[in-house]
Amino acid sequence: MAMASPPACMVACFLLLTLVAPALSRKSPDAGPLSYDFYGRSCPKAEEVIRNVTEEIISEDSTMRGTFLKLFFYDCFQTGCDASILLNQTDSNPSSEQEKQYRQTLGGFDALNKVKAALEAICPGIVSCADIIALTARDSVMISGGFTFAMPTGRRDGLISSQWSTTELPSPLDHLPELIKKLTAKGLDIDNLVALSGAHSFGRSHCSSFPDHLYGFADPTFNATYVNDLRMACDQDFWNTVVNNSPVNPNHLSNRYYSNVQSGNTLFTSDQALLNRSDTAAKVAFYAANQMFWMAAFGASLVKMGSIQVLTGSAGEIRKLCNVTNSGN
């Protein structure tokens, strides 16, 4: 396994999070209709197989670390965590989520299909694509951040995917009021916003996602030196160039994000926006100084995000292939 050596707090954080985060979220009504070991009897090896295939995919392509986590975010914010983000365009989905502007910056669909194929080989028709997205995201956090937590399962797969739902997704140009509005609409709160934004400590982004830096209307809290570096990096090819989300240690998910926000070294207005209110700025400072508290809050917030508008019981279906509904249209 070509993995970076785990940070020193791996063991302690694992203990903290396995004991604390699930206990917190089990009590939380936000865990909703999901459960912590949904496949315990129907497919006991499901989580182990997902972890193994996720590790294998990431060891072959480290850019998949961020891709797995981002897909979970994009899926959950558009008609809920129902794997609608994976559906190809068809007659009944003439303009799927993928087809909208985010397509060029998404990816990882083939990787999800690969994980699904490994599960179909051991328990056909049992494990939903929506749960696979959630578990690959959780496992990427373990691989990229060195901490882990239980992720409830039992999501079912959606039947429709519409490009119009992309308006529910926060935009990198959003300021705090819009961000809060969009998260509140999904049942998430301000602490979830601050904690989850820490995902931007790693991974990569396209220059086209931060036009404000490049065209001179950047927020004054951005670091001028950094803005200059970005301009140079993006100069050649605005649409296809990707840059690291963090100027430091870009493959490692950590609370480094919060000191990046404080020094103005982030890519998005939505990142710097966290400094614009005293309560969110105080949380930025707190997470910058307290890595373990951030890890616990990040895990708990990701579990909460993972319960947005989920389909359970007999709603939706369990897809055979992640890119197409079982009826094929």
Ligand code: HEM
């Ligand atoms: C709060 C509002 C958020 C906004 C406005 C936002 C926006 C964006 C944008 C525009 C990109 C760059 C896409 C590209 O150009 O390729 C990005 C990257 C990323 N986002 Fe966010 N995001 C937000 C929250 C989140 C959350 C909640 C997560 C997950 C917990 C997340 C995880 C990521 C990751 C991992 C990447 C890097 C992807 C990669 O390496 O391929 N983001 N985000």
Ligand SMILES: *[C@@H]1O[C@H](CO)[C@@H](O)[C@H](O)[C@H]1NC(C)=O
């Ligand atoms: C997962 O990987 C581990 C370590 O390589 C291996 O021992 C285990 O058998 C694998 N599990 C499955 C279900 O493939």
Ligand SMILES: *[C@@H]1O[C@H](CO)[C@@H](O)[C@H](O)[C@H]1NC(C)=O
């Ligand atoms: C359908 O989705 C697969 C992966 O899920 C992707 O590789 C392929 O390009 C898509 N095809 C079309 C026509 O969009």
Ligand SMILES: *[C@@H]1O[C@H](CO)[C@@H](O)[C@H](O)[C@H]1NC(C)=O
């Ligand atoms: C800009 O970023 C550099 C490099 O991280 C840092 O040394 C400097 O203090 C930052 N400037 C401000 C005003 O925060």
Ligand SMILES: *[C@@H]1O[C@H](CO)[C@@H](O)[C@H](O)[C@H]1NC(C)=O
């Ligand atoms: C912060 O607030 C100021 C004044 O209200 C505003 O001009 C600025 O655009 C805001 N910055 C962000 C990143 O939201």
Ligand SMILES: *[C@@H]1O[C@H](CO)[C@@H](O)[C@H](O)[C@H]1NC(C)=O
């Ligand atoms: C789904 O993906 C498979 C293989 O990855 C491909 O053969 C098939 O055409 C895709 N279905 C649709 C509807 O694009």
